Amino acid sequence: MAKETFKILICDDSILVRKKLKEALSLCSTFEFLEAGDGQTAVDIYKKEKPDLVFMDLVIPVKDGITAVKEIKEFDDDALVVIASSSGTQENLKKAIKAGAVEFIQKPWEQEQLENVVKKFLKKGE
Amino acid sequence: MFTQYFGNYLLNKGYLTPKQLHEGLEQIKDTRLKLGVLAVNAGYMTAEETEKVNEAQKKHDKRFGELAIEMGYLNEEQLEELLSSQKLGHLLLSQVLVDKGIMTLQEFEKAINEYKRDYSISDEEFEAIQKDDINEIVNKFTKFEGSKNETILKDYIALFAKNLIRFIDREAVITEVTKLEDYECQFAALQDIKGEISLATYIETDEDSFIKFASKYAEEDLTSLNEMAEASVGEFLNLHNGIFLVNISNQGIELKMTPQEVYRTIKVDNIYKVSFDLSFGKINILIKEG
Numbered sequence: 341m342a343k344e345t346f347k348i349l350i351c352d353d354s355i356l357v358r359k360k361l362k363e364a365l366s367l368c369s370t371f372e373f374l375e376a377g378d379g380q381t382a383v384d385i386y387k388k389e390k391p392d393l394v395f396m397d398l399v400i401p402v403k404d405g406i407t408a409v410k411e412i413k414e415f416d417d418d419a420l421v422v423i424a425s426s427s428g429t430q431e432n433l434k435k436a437i438k439a440g441a442v443e444f445i446q447k448p449w450e451q452e453q454l455e456n457v458v459k460k461f462l463k464k465g466e
Numbered sequence: 467m468f469t470q471y472f473g474n475y476l477l478n479k480g481y482l483t484p485k486q487l488h489e490g491l492e493q494i495k496d497t498r499l500k501l502g503v504l505a506v507n508a509g510y511m512t513a514e515e516t517e518k519v520n521e522a523q524k525k526h527d528k529r530f531g532e533l534a535i536e537m538g539y540l541n542e543e544q545l546e547e548l549l550s551s552q553k554l555g556h557l558l559l560s561q562v563l564v565d566k567g568i569m570t571l572q573e574f575e576k577a578i579n580e581y582k583r584d585y586s587i588s589d590e591e592f593e594a595i596q597k598d599d600i601n602e603i604v605n606k607f608t609k610f611e612g613s614k615n616e617t618i619l620k621d622y623i624a625l626f627a628k629n630l631i632r633f634i635d636r637e638a639v640i641t642e643v644t645k646l647e648d649y650e651c652q653f654a655a656l657q658d659i660k661g662e663i664s665l666a667t668y669i670e671t672d673e674d675s676f677i678k679f680a681s682k683y684a685e686e687d688l689t690s691l692n693e694m695a696e697a698s699v700g701e702f703l704n705l706h707n708g709i710f711l712v713n714i715s716n717q718g719i720e721l722k723m724t725p726q727e728v729y730r731t732i733k734v735d736n737i738y739k740v741s742f743d744l745s746f747g748k749i750n751i752l753i754k755e756g
Binding site for chain 1: 633683684693694697698700701704705706707708709711712715716720723724725726
Protein backbone atom coordinates (compact mmCIF):
# COMPACT_ATOMS: atom_id res chain seq x y z
CA MET A 341 0.00 0.00 0.00
CA ALA A 342 1.35 3.44 -0.92
CA LYS A 343 2.51 5.53 2.00
CA GLU A 344 0.71 8.87 2.30
CA THR A 345 2.93 10.92 4.61
CA PHE A 346 6.48 10.13 5.67
CA LYS A 347 7.61 10.69 9.23
CA ILE A 348 10.90 12.56 9.72
CA LEU A 349 12.74 12.88 13.04
CA ILE A 350 14.99 15.93 13.36
CA CYS A 351 17.56 15.82 16.14
CA ASP A 352 19.46 19.05 16.79
CA ASP A 353 19.96 20.97 20.03
CA SER A 354 19.23 24.26 18.24
CA ILE A 355 15.55 25.19 18.02
CA LEU A 356 16.52 27.42 15.08
CA VAL A 357 18.07 24.56 13.10
CA ARG A 358 15.05 22.33 13.74
CA LYS A 359 12.73 25.09 12.53
CA LYS A 360 14.81 25.88 9.42
CA LEU A 361 15.19 22.19 8.53
CA LYS A 362 11.44 21.64 8.85
CA GLU A 363 10.76 24.66 6.62
CA ALA A 364 13.30 23.54 4.01
CA LEU A 365 12.04 19.93 3.94
CA SER A 366 8.45 21.13 3.71
CA LEU A 367 9.35 22.74 0.38
CA CYS A 368 10.08 19.21 -0.94
CA SER A 369 6.86 17.53 0.22
CA THR A 370 4.45 17.20 3.12
CA PHE A 371 5.93 15.40 6.09
CA GLU A 372 5.07 14.61 9.66
CA PHE A 373 7.89 15.95 11.83
CA LEU A 374 9.19 14.72 15.16
CA GLU A 375 11.81 16.68 17.09
CA ALA A 376 14.54 15.92 19.59
CA GLY A 377 16.99 18.32 21.24
CA ASP A 378 19.49 15.66 22.37
CA GLY A 379 20.73 12.21 21.38
CA GLN A 380 18.94 10.23 24.09
CA THR A 381 15.56 11.79 23.29
CA ALA A 382 16.16 11.01 19.59
CA VAL A 383 16.78 7.30 20.39
CA ASP A 384 13.68 7.17 22.60
CA ILE A 385 11.49 8.82 19.96
CA TYR A 386 12.88 6.55 17.24
CA LYS A 387 12.03 3.41 19.22
CA LYS A 388 8.50 4.63 19.83
CA GLU A 389 7.68 6.22 16.48
CA LYS A 390 9.87 4.39 13.93
CA PRO A 391 10.25 7.43 11.62
CA ASP A 392 11.06 6.91 7.93
CA LEU A 393 14.10 9.20 8.02
CA VAL A 394 16.26 10.83 10.71
CA PHE A 395 18.34 14.01 10.46
CA MET A 396 20.95 13.89 13.20
CA ASP A 397 23.37 16.55 14.41
CA LEU A 398 26.68 15.32 15.84
CA VAL A 399 27.48 17.78 18.63
CA ILE A 400 24.41 17.47 20.86
CA PRO A 401 23.91 17.18 24.62
CA VAL A 402 23.31 14.08 26.77
CA LYS A 403 24.24 11.55 24.08
CA ASP A 404 26.32 12.59 21.04
CA GLY A 405 25.10 12.05 17.49
CA ILE A 406 27.37 9.09 16.64
CA THR A 407 26.31 7.14 19.77
CA ALA A 408 22.67 7.92 19.02
CA VAL A 409 23.04 6.63 15.42
CA LYS A 410 24.64 3.40 16.71
CA GLU A 411 21.80 2.82 19.17
CA ILE A 412 19.15 3.53 16.55
CA LYS A 413 20.85 1.10 14.12
CA GLU A 414 21.10 -1.56 16.85
CA PHE A 415 17.37 -1.23 17.40
CA ASP A 416 16.51 -1.09 13.67
CA ASP A 417 19.10 -2.13 11.12
CA ASP A 418 16.98 -0.57 8.32
CA ALA A 419 16.95 2.89 9.96
CA LEU A 420 17.84 5.70 7.56
CA VAL A 421 19.91 8.32 9.38
CA VAL A 422 21.34 11.39 7.65
CA ILE A 423 23.96 13.39 9.57
CA ALA A 424 23.49 17.17 9.30
CA SER A 425 26.44 18.80 11.02
CA SER A 426 28.74 21.78 10.66
CA SER A 427 31.64 19.56 11.65
CA GLY A 428 32.22 17.45 8.53
CA THR A 429 35.77 16.43 9.35
CA GLN A 430 37.26 13.28 7.82
CA GLU A 431 37.16 11.63 11.24
CA ASN A 432 33.50 12.48 11.81
CA LEU A 433 32.67 11.29 8.30
CA LYS A 434 34.34 7.93 8.94
CA LYS A 435 32.68 7.56 12.33
CA ALA A 436 29.27 8.41 10.89
CA ILE A 437 29.57 5.85 8.09
CA LYS A 438 30.84 3.22 10.51
CA ALA A 439 27.91 3.91 12.84
CA GLY A 440 25.53 3.31 9.92
CA ALA A 441 24.57 6.80 8.70
CA VAL A 442 23.50 6.80 5.04
CA GLU A 443 24.46 10.41 4.19
CA PHE A 444 26.42 13.34 5.61
CA ILE A 445 25.27 16.91 4.98
CA GLN A 446 27.63 19.70 5.98
CA LYS A 447 25.88 22.77 7.40
CA PRO A 448 24.93 25.23 6.04
CA TRP A 449 22.96 22.94 3.77
CA GLU A 450 21.79 23.75 0.26
CA GLN A 451 18.13 23.16 -0.57
CA GLU A 452 19.21 20.87 -3.41
CA GLN A 453 21.05 18.59 -0.96
CA LEU A 454 17.86 18.12 1.04
CA GLU A 455 15.82 17.53 -2.11
CA ASN A 456 18.31 14.86 -3.20
CA VAL A 457 18.11 13.12 0.17
CA VAL A 458 14.32 13.14 0.08
CA LYS A 459 14.29 11.79 -3.50
CA LYS A 460 16.86 9.12 -2.68
CA PHE A 461 15.41 7.78 0.54
CA LEU A 462 11.73 8.62 0.60
CA LYS A 463 9.95 7.27 -2.42
CA LYS A 464 6.19 7.44 -2.56
CA GLY A 465 4.53 4.06 -2.95
CA GLU A 466 7.23 2.12 -1.14
CA MET B 467 36.87 46.05 4.83
CA PHE B 468 40.10 47.80 3.75
CA THR B 469 38.14 50.97 2.90
CA GLN B 470 37.26 51.41 6.59
CA TYR B 471 40.84 50.66 7.66
CA PHE B 472 42.27 53.22 5.27
CA GLY B 473 39.57 55.74 6.21
CA ASN B 474 40.36 55.27 9.92
CA TYR B 475 44.07 55.65 9.16
CA LEU B 476 43.41 58.98 7.41
CA LEU B 477 41.31 60.02 10.41
CA ASN B 478 43.97 59.02 12.97
CA LYS B 479 46.68 60.79 10.98
CA GLY B 480 44.65 63.99 10.95
CA TYR B 481 43.95 64.11 7.21
CA LEU B 482 40.20 64.09 7.93
CA THR B 483 37.62 64.85 10.57
CA PRO B 484 35.14 62.13 11.60
CA LYS B 485 32.38 64.08 9.80
CA GLN B 486 34.40 64.24 6.57
CA LEU B 487 35.13 60.51 6.75
CA HIS B 488 31.48 59.70 7.33
CA GLU B 489 30.38 61.91 4.41
CA GLY B 490 33.14 60.48 2.19
CA LEU B 491 32.04 56.90 2.87
CA GLU B 492 28.43 57.87 2.18
CA GLN B 493 29.30 59.26 -1.25
CA ILE B 494 31.47 56.39 -2.48
CA LYS B 495 28.76 54.81 -4.59
CA ASP B 496 28.16 58.00 -6.60
CA THR B 497 31.82 58.56 -7.42
CA ARG B 498 33.63 58.01 -10.71
CA LEU B 499 37.18 56.88 -10.22
CA LYS B 500 39.69 58.89 -12.25
CA LEU B 501 42.97 57.72 -13.72
CA GLY B 502 45.10 60.05 -11.58
CA VAL B 503 44.13 58.39 -8.29
CA LEU B 504 44.51 54.93 -9.87
CA ALA B 505 47.98 55.75 -11.25
CA VAL B 506 49.21 57.18 -7.92
CA ASN B 507 47.82 54.19 -5.99
CA ALA B 508 49.58 51.78 -8.35
CA GLY B 509 52.80 53.74 -7.94
CA TYR B 510 53.02 54.35 -11.72
CA MET B 511 52.80 58.16 -11.40
CA THR B 512 53.50 60.71 -8.71
CA ALA B 513 50.85 63.24 -7.69
CA GLU B 514 53.05 65.92 -9.26
CA GLU B 515 53.06 64.10 -12.61
CA THR B 516 49.28 63.76 -12.58
CA GLU B 517 49.01 67.52 -12.02
CA LYS B 518 51.25 68.16 -15.02
CA VAL B 519 48.96 65.96 -17.11
CA ASN B 520 45.92 67.83 -15.78
CA GLU B 521 47.60 71.13 -16.74
CA ALA B 522 48.39 69.78 -20.23
CA GLN B 523 44.75 68.74 -20.61
CA LYS B 524 43.76 72.42 -20.36
CA LYS B 525 45.80 73.16 -23.51
CA HIS B 526 45.19 69.98 -25.51
CA ASP B 527 41.88 68.31 -26.11
CA LYS B 528 43.16 64.84 -25.19
CA ARG B 529 42.34 62.20 -22.65
CA PHE B 530 44.37 61.87 -19.44
CA GLY B 531 45.77 58.46 -20.41
CA GLU B 532 46.74 59.54 -23.90
CA LEU B 533 48.63 62.57 -22.55
CA ALA B 534 50.28 60.57 -19.75
CA ILE B 535 51.72 58.22 -22.40
CA GLU B 536 52.83 61.11 -24.63
CA MET B 537 54.54 62.75 -21.64
CA GLY B 538 56.31 59.49 -20.80
CA TYR B 539 54.64 58.87 -17.42
CA LEU B 540 52.74 55.74 -18.40
CA ASN B 541 53.19 53.03 -21.02
CA GLU B 542 50.38 51.38 -23.00
CA GLU B 543 50.43 48.28 -20.84
CA GLN B 544 50.12 50.26 -17.58
CA LEU B 545 47.27 52.35 -18.99
CA GLU B 546 45.44 49.20 -20.09
CA GLU B 547 45.90 47.72 -16.61
CA LEU B 548 44.63 50.88 -14.87
CA LEU B 549 41.60 51.14 -17.12
CA SER B 550 40.60 47.56 -16.42
CA SER B 551 41.36 47.65 -12.68
CA GLN B 552 38.71 47.10 -10.04
CA LYS B 553 36.90 49.98 -8.36
CA LEU B 554 38.58 49.49 -4.99
CA GLY B 555 36.74 51.07 -2.06
CA HIS B 556 39.67 52.98 -0.57
CA LEU B 557 40.35 54.57 -3.96
CA LEU B 558 36.72 55.62 -4.35
CA LEU B 559 36.92 57.15 -0.87
CA SER B 560 40.12 58.97 -1.83
CA GLN B 561 38.52 60.18 -5.06
CA VAL B 562 35.57 61.63 -3.10
CA LEU B 563 37.98 63.39 -0.73
CA VAL B 564 40.07 64.80 -3.59
CA ASP B 565 36.96 65.88 -5.53
CA LYS B 566 35.57 67.64 -2.46
CA GLY B 567 38.89 69.39 -1.85
CA ILE B 568 39.32 67.71 1.55
CA MET B 569 42.58 66.11 0.46
CA THR B 570 44.98 66.88 -2.36
CA LEU B 571 46.35 64.16 -4.58
CA GLN B 572 49.77 64.86 -3.01
CA GLU B 573 48.33 64.15 0.43
CA PHE B 574 46.73 60.94 -0.88
CA GLU B 575 50.11 59.85 -2.30
CA LYS B 576 51.80 60.67 1.01
CA ALA B 577 49.13 58.82 3.01
CA ILE B 578 49.37 55.67 0.86
CA ASN B 579 53.17 55.61 1.19
CA GLU B 580 53.03 56.27 4.95
CA TYR B 581 50.42 53.56 5.34
CA LYS B 582 52.60 50.94 3.61
CA ARG B 583 55.61 52.03 5.67
CA ASP B 584 53.78 52.16 9.04
CA TYR B 585 52.44 48.63 8.66
CA SER B 586 55.53 47.27 6.83
CA ILE B 587 53.37 46.29 3.87
CA SER B 588 55.12 45.13 0.70
CA ASP B 589 53.64 46.00 -2.70
CA GLU B 590 52.52 42.38 -3.06
CA GLU B 591 50.82 42.40 0.36
CA PHE B 592 49.21 45.77 -0.40
CA GLU B 593 47.82 44.31 -3.63
CA ALA B 594 46.08 41.58 -1.58
CA ILE B 595 44.98 43.87 1.28
CA GLN B 596 43.39 46.49 -0.94
CA LYS B 597 41.32 43.74 -2.57
CA ASP B 598 39.98 42.82 0.88
CA ASP B 599 41.97 39.59 1.15
CA ILE B 600 40.83 38.85 4.70
CA ASN B 601 43.62 36.41 5.48
CA GLU B 602 46.19 39.06 4.58
CA ILE B 603 44.32 41.77 6.53
CA VAL B 604 44.10 39.61 9.67
CA ASN B 605 47.71 38.52 9.29
CA LYS B 606 48.90 42.11 9.04
CA PHE B 607 46.64 43.90 11.51
CA THR B 608 46.09 41.44 14.37
CA LYS B 609 48.52 40.22 16.98
CA PHE B 610 47.96 37.56 19.64
CA GLU B 611 50.81 38.40 21.95
CA GLY B 612 52.04 35.55 24.09
CA SER B 613 50.04 32.91 22.25
CA LYS B 614 51.71 29.64 21.33
CA ASN B 615 49.16 29.16 18.56
CA GLU B 616 49.23 32.60 16.92
CA THR B 617 48.97 31.28 13.33
CA ILE B 618 45.98 29.12 14.25
CA LEU B 619 44.28 32.00 16.10
CA LYS B 620 44.79 34.24 13.06
CA ASP B 621 43.25 31.54 10.83
CA TYR B 622 40.36 31.29 13.31
CA ILE B 623 39.73 35.05 13.24
CA ALA B 624 40.08 35.32 9.44
CA LEU B 625 37.48 32.56 9.08
CA PHE B 626 35.25 34.27 11.65
CA ALA B 627 35.47 37.54 9.70
CA LYS B 628 34.57 35.73 6.48
CA ASN B 629 31.59 34.02 8.14
CA LEU B 630 30.44 37.34 9.63
CA ILE B 631 30.56 38.93 6.18
CA ARG B 632 28.86 35.93 4.57
CA PHE B 633 26.03 35.40 7.06
CA ILE B 634 25.59 38.55 9.15
CA ASP B 635 26.93 41.81 7.79
CA ARG B 636 28.91 42.69 4.66
CA GLU B 637 30.29 45.75 6.45
CA ALA B 638 31.94 43.84 9.32
CA VAL B 639 35.35 45.26 10.22
CA ILE B 640 37.90 44.04 12.79
CA THR B 641 38.75 46.97 15.03
CA GLU B 642 41.14 45.64 17.68
CA VAL B 643 42.63 42.66 19.48
CA THR B 644 43.24 43.03 23.21
CA LYS B 645 44.50 40.61 25.82
CA LEU B 646 42.57 40.84 29.08
CA GLU B 647 43.14 39.22 32.46
CA ASP B 648 39.53 39.68 33.56
CA TYR B 649 36.42 40.42 31.57
CA GLU B 650 32.72 40.36 32.32
CA CYS B 651 30.55 39.27 29.39
CA GLN B 652 27.09 40.74 29.04
CA PHE B 653 25.42 38.22 26.74
CA ALA B 654 27.55 35.42 25.38
CA ALA B 655 27.32 32.22 23.35
CA LEU B 656 30.06 29.79 24.38
CA GLN B 657 31.54 26.70 22.78
CA ASP B 658 34.67 24.76 23.73
CA ILE B 659 37.05 23.28 21.20
CA LYS B 660 39.07 20.39 22.58
CA GLY B 661 42.02 18.26 21.52
CA GLU B 662 45.61 18.98 20.62
CA ILE B 663 44.59 22.66 20.71
CA SER B 664 42.02 23.65 23.34
CA LEU B 665 40.08 26.89 23.01
CA ALA B 666 37.06 28.30 24.79
CA THR B 667 35.28 30.52 22.26
CA TYR B 668 32.61 33.13 22.94
CA ILE B 669 30.54 35.54 20.88
CA GLU B 670 29.80 38.38 23.25
CA THR B 671 27.87 41.63 22.95
CA ASP B 672 25.19 43.82 24.55
CA GLU B 673 21.52 42.89 24.53
CA ASP B 674 20.51 45.06 21.59
CA SER B 675 23.33 43.87 19.31
CA PHE B 676 22.73 40.27 20.42
CA ILE B 677 19.11 40.46 19.26
CA LYS B 678 20.04 42.17 15.98
CA PHE B 679 22.81 39.63 15.33
CA ALA B 680 20.37 36.79 16.06
CA SER B 681 17.77 38.32 13.71
CA LYS B 682 20.29 38.50 10.87
CA TYR B 683 21.43 34.89 11.19
CA ALA B 684 17.91 33.53 11.74
CA GLU B 685 16.60 35.72 8.89
CA GLU B 686 13.71 36.59 11.18
CA ASP B 687 12.66 39.77 12.92
CA LEU B 688 13.44 38.87 16.54
CA THR B 689 12.52 41.55 19.05
CA SER B 690 13.56 40.07 22.40
CA LEU B 691 16.33 37.94 23.81
CA ASN B 692 14.25 34.74 23.73
CA GLU B 693 15.06 31.06 23.11
CA MET B 694 15.20 31.60 19.33
CA ALA B 695 17.64 34.52 19.66
CA GLU B 696 19.90 32.47 21.92
CA ALA B 697 19.69 29.52 19.52
CA SER B 698 20.55 31.74 16.59
CA VAL B 699 23.76 33.25 18.00
CA GLY B 700 24.72 29.86 19.46
CA GLU B 701 24.19 28.16 16.10
CA PHE B 702 26.26 30.76 14.28
CA LEU B 703 29.15 30.04 16.67
CA ASN B 704 28.58 26.30 16.20
CA LEU B 705 28.59 26.68 12.42
CA HIS B 706 31.75 28.77 12.48
CA ASN B 707 33.57 26.41 14.83
CA GLY B 708 32.45 23.42 12.77
CA ILE B 709 33.93 24.92 9.60
CA PHE B 710 37.10 25.76 11.54
CA LEU B 711 37.37 22.13 12.67
CA VAL B 712 36.97 20.95 9.06
CA ASN B 713 39.72 23.35 7.90
CA ILE B 714 42.09 22.32 10.64
CA SER B 715 41.29 18.66 10.07
CA ASN B 716 42.55 19.14 6.52
CA GLN B 717 45.89 20.13 8.11
CA GLY B 718 45.93 16.80 9.95
CA ILE B 719 44.74 18.09 13.35
CA GLU B 720 41.55 16.47 14.64
CA LEU B 721 39.64 18.54 17.21
CA LYS B 722 36.26 18.13 18.87
CA MET B 723 33.74 20.64 20.12
CA THR B 724 31.13 20.70 22.87
CA PRO B 725 27.47 21.72 22.46
CA GLN B 726 27.10 25.50 22.47
CA GLU B 727 25.59 27.30 25.45
CA VAL B 728 24.35 30.85 26.06
CA TYR B 729 25.07 32.84 29.23
CA ARG B 730 23.91 36.18 30.60
CA THR B 731 26.68 37.87 32.60
CA ILE B 732 29.65 35.56 32.88
CA LYS B 733 33.16 36.37 34.07
CA VAL B 734 36.09 35.11 32.03
CA ASP B 735 39.84 35.46 32.52
CA ASN B 736 42.99 35.47 30.40
CA ILE B 737 41.25 35.98 27.09
CA TYR B 738 41.96 37.56 23.74
CA LYS B 739 39.11 39.91 22.84
CA VAL B 740 38.74 40.53 19.11
CA SER B 741 36.28 43.35 18.42
CA PHE B 742 34.26 43.84 15.26
CA ASP B 743 32.27 46.86 14.14
CA LEU B 744 29.05 45.89 12.40
CA SER B 745 26.53 48.13 10.68
CA PHE B 746 24.15 47.66 13.64
CA GLY B 747 26.55 47.56 16.61
CA LYS B 748 29.66 45.92 17.96
CA ILE B 749 30.45 42.32 18.82
CA ASN B 750 33.43 40.62 20.38
CA ILE B 751 34.79 37.17 19.85
CA LEU B 752 36.61 36.00 22.96
CA ILE B 753 39.19 33.23 22.87
CA LYS B 754 40.73 31.56 25.88
CA GLU B 755 43.55 29.15 25.24
CA GLY B 756 43.43 25.93 27.28
